[in-house]
Amino acid sequence: MSIFADNSTTVIVQGITGRDGSFHTRQMIEYGTRVVGGVTPGKGGQKFENTVPIFNTMRDAVAATGANTSVIYVPPMYAADAIMEAADAGIKFIVAITEGVPVLDMTRVAPFVHEKGARLLGANCPGIISPGQSKVGIIPGRICTPGNVGVVSRSGTLTYEVVYQLTRAGLGQSTCVGIGGDPINGTNFIDCLAAFEKDPNTSAVAMMGEIGGTDEQQAADFVKHHMTKPVVGFIAGQTAPPGRRMGHAGAIISGSAGTAAEKIAAFEAAGIGVARRPVDFVDLIRARLK
Amino acid sequence: MNIHEYQAKEILRAQGVPIPPGEVATTPEQAEAIAKKFGTTVVVKAQVHAGGRGKAGGVKLARTPAEARDIAGKILGMQIKGLTVLRVLVTPAEEIASEAYVGVILDRASKAPVFMVSPAGGIDIEEVAAKTPEKIRRLRVDTRYGLQTYQAMELGFFLYADLKQARAAASIMQKLYAAFMASGASLAEINPLVVTPKGEVVALDAKMVIDDNELDRRPAIAALRDESAEAPSEVEARNASLTFIKLDGNVGCVVNGAGLAMATMDLVKYYGGDPANFLDIGGSSNPDKVVAALRIITADQNVKAILFNIFGGITRTDDVANGIVTATRANPLKVPIVIRLTGTNEDIAVKILKENGFSASADMDEAVKQAVALAKGGKAA
Numbered sequence: 001m002s003i004f005a006d007n008s009t010t011v012i013v014q015g016i017t018g019r020d021g022s023f024h025t026r027q028m029i030e031y032g033t034r035v036v037g038g039v040t041p042g043k044g045g046q047k048f049e050n051t052v053p054i055f056n057t058m059r060d061a062v063a064a065t066g067a068n069t070s071v072i073y074v075p076p077m078y079a080a081d082a083i084m085e086a087a088d089a090g091i092k093f094i095v096a097i098t099e100g101v102p103v104l105d106m107t108r109v110a111p112f113v114h115e116k117g118a119r120l121l122g123a124n125c126p127g128i129i130s131p132g133q134s135k136v137g138i139i140p141g142r143i144c145t146p147g148n149v150g151v152v153s154r155s156g157t158l159t160y161e162v163v164y165q166l167t168r169a170g171l172g173q174s175t176c177v178g179i180g181g182d183p184i185n186g187t188n189f190i191d192c193l194a195a196f197e198k199d200p201n202t203s204a205v206a207m208m209g210e211i212g213g214t215d216e217q218q219a220a221d222f223v224k225h226h227m228t229k230p231v232v233g234f235i236a237g238q239t240a241p242p243g244r245r246m247g248h249a250g251a252i253i254s255g256s257a258g259t260a261a262e263k264i265a266a267f268e269a270a271g272i273g274v275a276r277r278p279v280d281f282v283d284l285i286r287a288r289l290k
Numbered sequence: 291m292n293i294h295e296y297q298a299k300e301i302l303r304a305q306g307v308p309i310p311p312g313e314v315a316t317t318p319e320q321a322e323a324i325a326k327k328f329g330t331t332v333v334v335k336a337q338v339h340a341g342g343r344g345k346a347g348g349v350k351l352a353r354t355p356a357e358a359r360d361i362a363g364k365i366l367g368m369q370i371k372g373l374t375v376l377r378v379l380v381t382p383a384e385e386i387a388s389e390a391y392v393g394v395i396l397d398r399a400s401k402a403p404v405f406m407v408s409p410a411g412g413i414d415i416e417e418v419a420a421k422t423p424e425k426i427r428r429l430r431v432d433t434r435y436g437l438q439t440y441q442a443m444e445l446g447f448f449l450y451a452d453l454k455q456a457r458a459a460a461s462i463m464q465k466l467y468a469a470f471m472a473s474g475a476s477l478a479e480i481n482p483l484v485v486t487p488k489g490e491v492v493a494l495d496a497k498m499v500i501d502d503n504e505l506d507r508r509p510a511i512a513a514l515r516d517e518s519a520e521a522p523s524e525v526e527a528r529n530a531s532l533t534f535i536k537l538d539g540n541v542g543c544v545v546n547g548a549g550l551a552m553a554t555m556d557l558v559k560y561y562g563g564d565p566a567n568f569l570d571i572g573g574s575s576n577p578d579k580v581v582a583a584l585r586i587i588t589a590d591q592n593v594k595a596i597l598f599n600i601f602g603g604i605t606r607t608d609d610v611a612n613g614i615v616t617a618t619r620a621n622p623l624k625v626p627i628v629i630r631l632t633g634t635n636e637d638i639a640v641k642i643l644k645e646n647g648f649s650a651s652a653d654m655d656e657a658v659k660q661a662v663a664l665a666k667g668g669k670a671a
Contacts (some may be wrong), residue, residue, distance in 0.1 A: 100503045138604070156550075157546055158546050183476075236553045239552075
């Protein structure tokens with residue numbers, strides 16, 4: 001078992017013939033992901049590398065393949081439209097890799113996706129991998145190994161770093177999810193924590209947050225009240241200088257400035273093990289799995 | 291992207307927000323001429339991307355054109371929070387009966403723009419929120435429908451009991467919202483929004499921050515960028531598609547990905563060192579980016595050691611290795627370099643580096659410890 005992506009995941013790649021889309025489609029297929037189709041307007045009827053059928057629209061792609069998942073590599077100005085197209089076509093899990101999506105676009109996209117009953121991961125995220133089953137996105141497959149640690153993170157390469165250290169230490173993963181660092185995203189820490197709590201194959205969770213906002217504090221509150229499985233957390237930006245965020249009003253509305261110290265304190269108060277360095281995850285998780 | 295007060299005011303004026311006239315001067319003589327034209331007491335205001343301009347002495351009243359010239363002479367060239375003032379806005383002084391705050395910001399928790407208004411304007415709104423939260427009212431706007439008139443009126447009546455003034459404020463808020471959406475802003479605020487002794491509601495100061503992701507589709511807004519108002523190293527980094535923030539330490543850091551970059555800085559501190567910067571070379575890197583990164587970092591005289599921490603996913607580590615070789619061949623390094631890289635094409639990268647006299651490690655903690663020791667003038671472990 002795993003969360004959000006597994007052996008039953010069938011994927012349409014939106015932007016399959018683009019530079020990033022084609023490269024990562026190959027990587028996903030190589031990993032064993034069931035890529036059943038792609039969408040590039042104007043190339044409907046062709047095949048990607050003689051194997052994967054290409055469609056003009058998501059409506060056509062879903063009708064022909066019955067896919068349940070899509071992954072988006074289109075340029076930022078078209079990403080909002082691509083997400084809405086996927087949700088409208090009946091896709092239930094949409095992974096948006098695209099970086100640089102205007103935040104105002106996401107204010108329209110988020111409620112639309114919700115009303116369609118779909119889940120959006122990202123945008124501006126590395127995607128998801130359930131080792132040995134399916135990878136949707138760009139997380140390097142070879143740093144992962146199957147196991148029972150759930151990983152959730154706001155960052156891309158920091159996720160790789162922690163997963164790499166876990167794998168080197170023999171601690172495999174059930175699913176690794178990158179929720180992305182954009183101010184408005186589809187899936188947050190709590191969504192992932194709740195899913196890991198329910199997943200019988202996850203025994204502990206590694207969570208990597210960052211300064212800014214209050215997502216980590218809310219996640220800590222969730223862990224305290226709703227989780228029985230152990231959680232270990234890390235906050236990047238403990239030494240970052242203040243004042244590099246939005247103006248005052250943002251901090252006030254979120255009810256806090258979102259400093260690392262504040263988030264670490266919230267973790268500690270919720271019984272979350274605090275990793276001071278990425279490498280600390282190994283010992284902290286191992287101790288909690290015993 | 292930050293824009294200046296005078297630019298934000300131009301955007302709001304174009305939407306119909308009542309704002310007193312004003313002109314920009316870059317010399318004391320221009321300031322004098324503008325003050326003479328207005329023929330009244332003026333305010334001379336520093337145009338820099340920093341808050342607290344008033345407290346720093348960057349906002350002053352001038353009763354005569356000659357005084358405007360003297361004051362502009364003092365403000366121009368002044369440093370406010372490390373930024374040099376190159377422009378002043380000269381605007382007629384208004385008489386003020388009351389001051390309010392009106393702002394709209396993209397709020398991550400609400401996943402929407404949120405209005406925030408307070409009848410206690412003119413001062414630090416954070417202080418108002420902390421001490422008298424009952425004096426602040428918030429309103430979430432669904433961007434699919436926009437700010438409705440009744441919503442704007444609710445906010446207007448929170449500010450003013452008088453119907454005419456409440457209506458005027460509501461109209462200003464609808465225009466502020468229109469400007470916010472049309473500019474791709476993440477923040478737009480009027481502070482203060484004042485009532486004049488005649489009972490008119492006008493905006494005396496304006497601030498806007500634009501979402502960088504909007505600039506590609508809004509060339510007119512992108513053209514408002516004032517590179518002279520930013521640190522040169524940060525301008526160069528942006529032009530090379532890097533994210534760079536200068537800090538005060540001596541370990542220069544080059545990392546791919548913001549989260550890993552912050553974690554690397556944290557680890558430098560953890561092992562007793564001090565990072566000289568935050569630098570994210572981003573995703574799909576090419577050797578040119580690495581060359582630019584090294585040029586920016588080595589321009590900082592404080593840097594005593596350079597640390598590369600690259601985890602190749604999309605980023606190909608051989609691209610990074612080639613960039614290091616190219617950059618150091620053109621400009622030999624005067625400080626030691628520690629390279630940690632792992633991931634995509636790691637074998638090729640290590641080979642390239644070895645052939646050119648560099649060593650590379652695959653362990654983040656070891657690399658950071660080494661860089662910290664070297665920056666302190668010690669030997670690598």
